[in-house]
Amino acid sequence: MDMQATKKKLGLKEKYAHMTRGLDWETTYQPKEKVFPQATFEGIKVHDWDKWEDPFRLTMDAYWKYQAEKERKLYAVLDAFAQNNGHLGITDARYLSAVKLFLTGISPLEYMAHRGFAAAGRNFPGVGPRVACLMQSIDEVRHAQTQIHALSNYNKFYEGFHAGASHQIERLWYLSVPKSFFDDAFSAGPFEWMIAIGFSFEYVLTNLLFVPFMSGAAYNGDMATVTFGFSAQSDEARHMTLGLECIKFMLEQDPDNLPIVQKWIDKWAWRGIRVLSLVSTMMDYMLPKRVMSWKEAWEIYFEQNGGALFNDLAKYGIKVPDCIAQCTVDKEHQSHQLWLTLCTHSHAMGLHTWLPSAEEMDWLSAKYPNTFDQYYRPRFDELRQRADKGERFFANTLPMLCQVCQIPMLFTEPDDPTKICYRESEFQGEKYHTCSDGCKHIFDDEPEKYIQAWLPVHQLYQGNCWPEGTDPTAEGFNPLAKYLEWCHVDGKDTGDYEGSSDQANFAAWRGAATQNG
Amino acid sequence: MSTVFIAFQTNEDTRPIVESILADNPHASLEEQPAMVKINAEDQLVIRRESIEERIGRDFDLQELQVNLITISGHLDEDDDTFTLSWKN
Numbered sequence: 001m002d003m004q005a006t007k008k009k010l011g012l013k014e015k016y017a018h019m020t021r022g023l024d025w026e027t028t029y030q031p032k033e034k035v036f037p038q039a040t041f042e043g044i045k046v047h048d049w050d051k052w053e054d055p056f057r058l059t060m061d062a063y064w065k066y067q068a069e070k071e072r073k074l075y076a077v078l079d080a081f082a083q084n085n086g087h088l089g090i091t092d093a094r095y096l097s098a099v100k101l102f103l104t105g106i107s108p109l110e111y112m113a114h115r116g117f118a119a120a121g122r123n124f125p126g127v128g129p130r131v132a133c134l135m136q137s138i139d140e141v142r143h144a145q146t147q148i149h150a151l152s153n154y155n156k157f158y159e160g161f162h163a164g165a166s167h168q169i170e171r172l173w174y175l176s177v178p179k180s181f182f183d184d185a186f187s188a189g190p191f192e193w194m195i196a197i198g199f200s201f202e203y204v205l206t207n208l209l210f211v212p213f214m215s216g217a218a219y220n221g222d223m224a225t226v227t228f229g230f231s232a233q234s235d236e237a238r239h240m241t242l243g244l245e246c247i248k249f250m251l252e253q254d255p256d257n258l259p260i261v262q263k264w265i266d267k268w269a270w271r272g273i274r275v276l277s278l279v280s281t282m283m284d285y286m287l288p289k290r291v292m293s294w295k296e297a298w299e300i301y302f303e304q305n306g307g308a309l310f311n312d313l314a315k316y317g318i319k320v321p322d323c324i325a326q327c328t329v330d331k332e333h334q335s336h337q338l339w340l341t342l343c344t345h346s347h348a349m350g351l352h353t354w355l356p357s358a359e360e361m362d363w364l365s366a367k368y369p370n371t372f373d374q375y376y377r378p379r380f381d382e383l384r385q386r387a388d389k390g391e392r393f394f395a396n397t398l399p400m401l402c403q404v405c406q407i408p409m410l411f412t413e414p415d416d417p418t419k420i421c422y423r424e425s426e427f428q429g430e431k432y433h434t435c436s437d438g439c440k441h442i443f444d445d446e447p448e449k450y451i452q453a454w455l456p457v458h459q460l461y462q463g464n465c466w467p468e469g470t471d472p473t474a475e476g477f478n479p480l481a482k483y484l485e486w487c488h489v490d491g492k493d494t495g496d497y498e499g500s501s502d503q504a505n506f507a508a509w510r511g512a513a514t515q516n517g
Numbered sequence: 518m519s520t521v522f523i524a525f526q527t528n529e530d531t532r533p534i535v536e537s538i539l540a541d542n543p544h545a546s547l548e549e550q551p552a553m554v555k556i557n558a559e560d561q562l563v564i565r566r567e568s569i570e571e572r573i574g575r576d577f578d579l580q581e582l583q584v585n586l587i588t589i590s591g592h593l594d595e596d597d598d599t600f601t602l603s604w605k606n
Contacts, residue, residue, distance in 0.1 A: 012580075012597045055593040058580065066583050073584070207588050211524065211553070214587075218552030226552055230526050230587060237589045244592070291551060305590050308519030312592075312604050 016057035021050065024127035038123040042189040044261075045254035049126025052249050056238055063135050067142070070231050077227040078150055087157050088513050089221040091288040093506035094497050098286040099151060099225055100160045100351040101278065102213070105178045107147040107165035110232075112182040114140035116193055123190040129249075132242045139235040143228075150228040157509070158502050160350050160493040168350055171465065171487040173398065173408075173456040174278075174342070180406045180453060181275045185268075187449070191250065192264050198243030200268035204309070206236055207301040209279055216287045244309075251316040258317050267445070269321040270438035273330075274405035280335035281342060284364065285356060293367035298331045323438045329414050332368055336376040341410045343383065347394040348480060350489045352497035355384050375417050392496055396480075398457045402435035403450050404442050408457075409435050427451060519604040521562050521591030524555040531585045533572035534564075541568050553587055562591070564600040 010018065027035050039046075080086070090096070114137050121133030148165050155161035169175045185196035214229035247265075250257045280294035292300075310320045339353070346353035356364065361380060364372045386393050399408030413421045414437075423440035425432050427447040434440040443450045459465050463472060466482040484494070492501045523538075525531040531554065538556055539545055545558035556562065569577045579600045591602035 012595065056580070056583075056595055058583075062580050066580060069584050207590075211588055215551045215553055230552070230585075233587045234526075234583055234585065237586045238583070240589065241593050304520060305522075308521075308590065308604055311519055 012057045015059055016054070019059040019061070020054070020127050020131045023131075032125060036123060036125040038190055039125050042191045042260065044191045044250055044257050046126070046250075047253055049124075049128065051252065052126050052128035052245065054128060054132050055241055055245065058132075058135065058238065060131070060135075063138075067138075070234055071142075071146075074146055074150075074227055074231045077223060078153070081150075081223045081227075082153055085513055086223050087154055088506075088510050089223060091220045093158065093502045094352070094354060095220045095222065095286065095288050096154060096158055096160070096502065097351040097353065097497070098213075098216075098282045099154065099222065101282065101286075102225070103147065103151045103161065103165055104163065104168045104172070104350060105175050105278065106209075107144050107151075108169040108175075109178055109182050110140050110144035110147065111165070112186060113197060114138075114144065116182070116186045116197060119186075120190045120193050129194075129242075129246065132238075132245075136235075136239055136242060139232075139239070143232040143235070146228045146231060150224040153224055157505065159490065159500070160352075160502075162490070163350065163488040167488050171456070172350060172489070173401070173460075174349065176401075176406045176454070176456045177278065178275055180404075181271055184271065184449075191260075194243065194246045195261065195264040196268045196271070198239065199247050200243075200265065200272045202236065202239040203243040204269060204302070204306055205272040205276055206240065207305065208276055208297055210236060211301065212283055212291055212297045213279065216283065216289075216291045219289045219291050220287055247313070248316075251313075251318070262318060263445075265318065266321040266323065267442050270323040270436075270442065271405065273323065273327055274407055274436075274439070277334045277338050277407065277411075281339045284335040284367075285339045285353075285360075290363065293364075294335045295331045295367060298327075302327070326414050326436065326438065330411070332371040333375070333412065333417055336364070336368070336372065337410050337412065338407075340376070340379060340383075341399070341408055344393055344395045345399075347495050348398070348484065350487065350493045352493075352495065352500050352502065354497040355380055355387060371417065387496070387498075394495075398460060400433060401455045401457050402439050403432045403453055403455070404434055404439035405436075406453065406455060407435060409433070411435055518559050519591075520557050520559060521589075521602040521604060522555055522557045523562060523564075523589045523602060524553050524587040525582075526585045526587060527552055527554050528585060534569055534582065534585075537568035537572055538562065538564055541565050555587075560605060561601065561603040566598050 033040070117133045117137035117140060121130045121137060124130050124133065144165065151161060169179050185193050188196065210229060210233045214226055214233060217225040217229060247261060250261050283290065283292070283294045283297060310318065342349065343353045343355060361372070361377055365377065383393055399410065401408055409420055409422060411421055413419045421436055423434045423437065425434065425440060425443050425447065430451070432443060432447070432451065434443050456465065460479070460483055465486050466472070467486050470482050471477070472479070497503055525535065527549070535547065535554055535556065539547060541564070542558055542562050545556050545562060548555040548557060564579065564582070566577055566579050579595060579597070582600060589602055591604050594601045
């Protein structure tokens with residue numbers, strides 16, 4: 001970068017003071033509590049908003065300057081990608097399933113984060129967090145836009161990108177998992193939002209999503225994803241810092257805040273970990289060339305890094321969330337259990353799945369010596385044998401979903417990896433099902449909230465997920481086909497990668513790129 | 518003892534930055550991954566503006582670090598001369 005650092009008239013700390021605190025004013029037409037009506041109902045007590053400081057001390061003028069530089073870098077690479085057949089540089093078109101999942105499942109969350117931080121910035125009475133939330137809100141909309149823009153290059157060539165980042169998030173069953181996470185956070189108050197997204201997602205979990213994902217994208221030759229990913233990630237350090245500052249601020253302001261914050265940390269750690277199980281399948285199964293296993297990433301970014309964080313927060317009385325014991329068991333199982341489910345339901349998904357090859361299973365055995373050969377290899381072997389006979393197995397019913405995390409009930413009991421875990425709660429005479437002690441605990445704490453969950457499988461069976469004018473009594477009515485039509489999933493997008501048009505096109509085009517003819 | 522870290526994109530901008538950090542923090546270690554470099558250190562990592570300026574031969578604003586930054590861990594304190602990550606607060 002050839003950027004000129006100009007001689008400063010003000011030091012960083014002085015400039016930050018003038019351009020945040022110095023911009024605030026006391027309201028006179030209306031009392032403060034009417035201007036900031038959401039600031040108190042969650043029970044968080046704040047005595048002095050001026051104690052909030054952004055350690056980056058970033059001000060709007062510097063923000064625009066550095067963000068502009070990031071955009072210039074990004075679009076230079078996107079041009080190069082489009083001009084040089086970048087879509088053929090990837091290791092294998094299988095890899096694109098990870099990218100499709102990202103575009104349909106993660107990019108819409110960026111947009112929701114944009115809205116959520118705009119709302120948080122509006123609702124906090126303190127000017128420090130308001131300015132930081134404003135910047136994060138702008139970052140998040142930038143992420144959504146640059147992701148959609150970068151990945152639109154793949155839409156010119158491959159299946160499954162056409163519905164983009166907006167249509168399927170409200171319809172496809174597996175996308176309700178990330179959607180419900182953000183809906184849950186956005187419908188909470190501003191402080192809980194900050195713990196949910198700013199702290200739990202951005203600080204504790206984002207490294208597990210972006211760092212191995214982008215490094216994996218680089219390893220698999222995906223110049224488009226690496227570029228938007230790193231461009232987005234360069235904002236994440238600021239977001240993580242905001243999350244951490246927020247939690248310290250709440251804990252330092254009043255001792256009464258501790259139990260509220262602890263409850264939110266426990267809840268959102270578990271919610272976030274459940275959402276990230278989608279990432280676990282990406283790292284262990286979807287990347288043709290793998291950087292590290294999910295378990296290894298978990299150990300580095302959650303156990304070690306999260307451990308350091310919780311050691312530090314212990315001085316405020318914060319305890320490590322209870323769900324961590326369960327996570328230590330789950331890290332050995334979660335990617336395998338979820339990938340098996342995706343493999344047997346990919347006829348109802350907007351992306352391809354596949355059975356791992358012999359070489360890939362050996363990699364999985366080496367990475368998961370305690371579980372893979374014992375519990376999962378035999379199941380993949382069985383699926384492979386059927387597929388070889390031309391009977392690739394797809395489950396023809398849809399699974400029950402957890403009322404809280406909305407993941408199909410596929411995870412197992414903490415003490416028995418051969419038994420599916422079901423939990424049940426009763427509220428106002430109705431039964432509700434959850435997938436784990438963690439989700440049951442969250443449900444039982446706020447049942448009024450979670451009974452309103454829009455569960456795609458329930459809705460589908462109630463007949464709410466077909467194109468308008470569909471007649472389910474008509475001869476030959478196929479509910480799955482009609483559901484997929486409603487989701488804008490085309491037949492070419494679904495099923496096994498073996499025999500898909502992505503596979504055939506990639507082979508043909510890559511062949512054409514290296515010879516004349 | 519807890520580990521702090523910082524990760525950057527691997528590119529021509531960050532090469533002298535990484536060199537400076539490693540020179541100023543002898544207890545730090547470098548981890549190279551596809552497209553990124555991660556620097557790990559026990560307890561604290563200090564990035565100095567002057568060390569970077571010596572290597573790049575021009576004035577440098579520590580906020581420029583953000584352009585190529587991937588992630589950090591630890592509490593941050595940034596002023597005009599230093600960018601410090603620590604678990605010591």
